[in-house]
Amino acid sequence: MLTQRETHLQLARAVLDWNRKNLRHDTQLTVADVAQCFGERFVVEPNGRHYAADRQAYLDFLNGMKSGMQGIEYQVLHTVADGDSVLFDMAVQINHTDGRQEHFIAMLLMRFDTEGKVKLWKEVYLPKP
Structure with a gap:
């Protein structure tokens, strides 16, 4: 049996995989897709901003955000996890449909509800020099 920490690590990695698969201009997301993780x-x-979200509102946001994205890739550099949350220190690359690439250093904190769905998504993205 997995510990709460191990379960949250699996869930957090699955969310990154979901993003890799779905945050692309050529995907058609639905509320049911968002419900897989959130x-x-x-x-x-x-x-530093704060938004209370629901699945429909987040779907609307994601559809706008991904409209010019070819894809996103995460390189997890360091992980901290406990029974409540997972924190990833990452290098992130976003590829755009116009050929541009953006590189970031990012910290992502995720917390999960009792059903294993994201209840907090807290991130800080800084452009990588």
Whole structure:
């Protein structure tokens, strides 16, 4: 039997895999797709901002964000996890449909509800020099 920490690590890695698969201009996301990883209601905190979200609102955001994306890749450099949350220190590359590439250093904190769905997505992205 997996510990809570191990379960959360698996869930967090699965969310990154979901992003790799779905955050592309050529995917058609639905609320059911978002529900694979995210709770009915959750909090998103990107770069110091705070949003209370639901699946439909997040779907709308993702569809806009991914419209010019060819894909996203994460290189996890360091992981910290406990029974409550997972924190990834990462190098992130976003490829765009116009050929541009963006490189970031990122910290991503995820917390999960009792159903194993994201209830907190807190991230800080800094452009990589």
